[in-house]
Amino acid sequence: MSTPNVTTPSFIVRVPATSANIGPGFDVVGLSLSLHLTLHVTLDAEKSSSPTSGRPPPPVLTYSGEGASEVPLDPYKNLTTRVALYVLRCHDHPFFPPSLTHIHVDNEIPFGRGLGSSGAAVIAGVLLADALGSLRLSHERMLDFALMVERHPDNVTAALVGGFVGSYLRELDPVATEAAQVPLSEVLPEYPPDAGADWGLSPPVPPNGIGHYVRFNWSDSIKAVAIIPRFELSTAKAREVLPESYTRKDLVFNMQRLAVLTTALGQSPPDPELIYEAMKDRVHQPYRKLLIPGLPAVTSLLTPSSHPGLLGICLSGAGPTILALATHNFEKIAEAARDIFRTEGIEVDWKVLEIAEGSKVVYS
Numbered sequence: 465m466s467t468p469n470v471t472t473p474s475f476i477v478r479v480p481a482t483s484a485n486i487g488p489g490f491d492v493v494g495l496s497l498s499l500h501l502t503l504h505v506t507l508d509a510e511k512s513s514s515p516t517s518g519r520p521p522p523p524v525l526t527y528s529g530e531g532a533s534e535v536p537l538d539p540y541k542n543l544t545t546r547v548a549l550y551v552l553r554c555h556d557h558p559f560f561p562p563s564l565t566h567i568h569v570d571n572e573i574p575f576g577r578g579l580g581s582s583g584a585a586v587i588a589g590v591l592l593a594d595a596l597g598s599l600r601l602s603h604e605r606m607l608d609f610a611l612m613v614e615r616h617p618d619n620v621t622a623a624l625v626g627g628f629v630g631s632y633l634r635e636l637d638p639v640a641t642e643a644a645q646v647p648l649s650e651v652l653p654e655y656p657p658d659a660g661a662d663w664g665l666s667p668p669v670p671p672n673g674i675g676h677y678v679r680f681n682w683s684d685s686i687k688a689v690a691i692i693p694r695f696e697l698s699t700a701k702a703r704e705v706l707p708e709s710y711t712r713k714d715l716v717f718n719m720q721r722l723a724v725l726t727t728a729l730g731q732s733p734p735d736p737e738l739i740y741e742a743m744k745d746r747v748h749q750p751y752r753k754l755l756i757p758g759l760p761a762v763t764s765l766l767t768p769s770s771h772p773g774l775l776g777i778c779l780s781g782a783g784p785t786i787l788a789l790a791t792h793n794f795e796k797i798a799e800a801a802r803d804i805f806r807t808e809g810i811e812v813d814w815k816v817l818e819i820a821e822g823s824k825v826v827y828s
């Protein structure tokens with residue numbers, strides 16, 4: 465990790481990458497992975513009093529690593545700092561605190577590849593606000609705020625609590641449903657550039673207890689090989705191609721597999737035949753193949769018999785990354801996937817990842 469060009473940070477926020485779905489668990493399961501988004505946050509106690517009028521100057525934002533050339537460095541436009549400001553505003557802190565002088569972001573999670581970069585940015589923003597405002601939010605309440613921004617729970621839950629996690633969104637009463645569905649433009653509004661301008665409407669405070677989760681066991685022998693094509697695919701685009709409804713046959717196909725998968729990945733030793741079949745999906749992958757040339761070939765040609773060590777293979781999140789779960793032979797599996805993608809003219813990078821701990825705030 466590169467060292468930020470700042471004085472000693474006052475605290476660090478560290479959030480893992482995540483892979484959602486793991487085949488049949490569309491919008492349900494997530495797995496935290498050992499690539500991290502890290503914020504190095506510097507506070508200057510001498511600047512702790514607010515100006516008598518207008519807003520205090522926002523922090524300086526600097527960035528290194530993945531996405532550094534494309535991410536907005538204006539704290540009113542950057543996803544992490546906008547989420548932090550949203551959470552602060554919901555707790556009667558109308559501005560970034562004047563003592564917050566600098567945030568250096570070091571990012572290992574590639575953007576728009578299906579490794580939960582946006583979920584990590586959102587969770588980092590919630591944790592940043594929690595630390596800056598001494599809010600002491602519970603994990604449950606943090607999830608409520610995260611779910612107002614990223615509305616499927618799989619990535620944000622796994623990024624926050626870590627491990628192999630299943631989650632659902634509670635059915636809310638009509639008033640709470642409306643509150644949880646306000647447009648994103650009201651949760652993360654455009655902030656007027658004029659320092660004297662009013663922010664306008666109060667932010668929409670989330671209802672309580674939107675998301676609930678459980679952590680499944682994970683066999684220590686299983687690692688995740690992320691095969692990452694060198695192109696971005698936005699989650700929004702990859703969701704547009706999905707149908708509104710499914711046949712009973714396809715839903716039962718996925719539910720049967722998901723029920724088996726959540727236990728099978730915790731067993732030692734893991735059973736490759738059981739897991740390979742349990743990682744198949746009929747809800748999202750078949751529709752996303754047009755956006756990801758090579759997807760059907762990679763997920764059907766690599767099997768536990770052709771590649772010993774392989775347990776199962778699926779699209780990671782909304783793609784285009786492919787996630788191969790394996791106990792050994794990682795390089796052979798990744799290189800075979802690379803060869804298949806090359807026949808489609810797509811270059812990939814690959815990494816062997818561990819299952820990561822959840823998000824942390826560490827004070828210096």
Ligand SMILES: Nc1ncnc2c1ncn2[C@@H]1O[C@H](COP(=O)(O)OP(=O)(O)OP(=O)(O)O)[C@@H](O)[C@H]1O
Pocket residue numbers: 482484501531535542543544571574575576577578579580581582583585619697698699700780781782783
């Ligand atoms: N660290 C970050 N800081 C600010 N914005 C970010 C950061 N990471 C991601 N983003 C924003 O999120 C976008 C990518 O989100 P998107 O949901 O499309 O993909 P993803 O989260 O990487 O994939 P998936 O949801 O399938 O795992 C980026 O283009 C960028 O706008």
Ligand SMILES: N[C@@H](CCO)C(=O)O
Pocket residue numbers: 484485490491492616618619699702703748781782
């Ligand atoms: N479950 C989500 C994960 C991506 O954020 C999807 O597949 O669209």
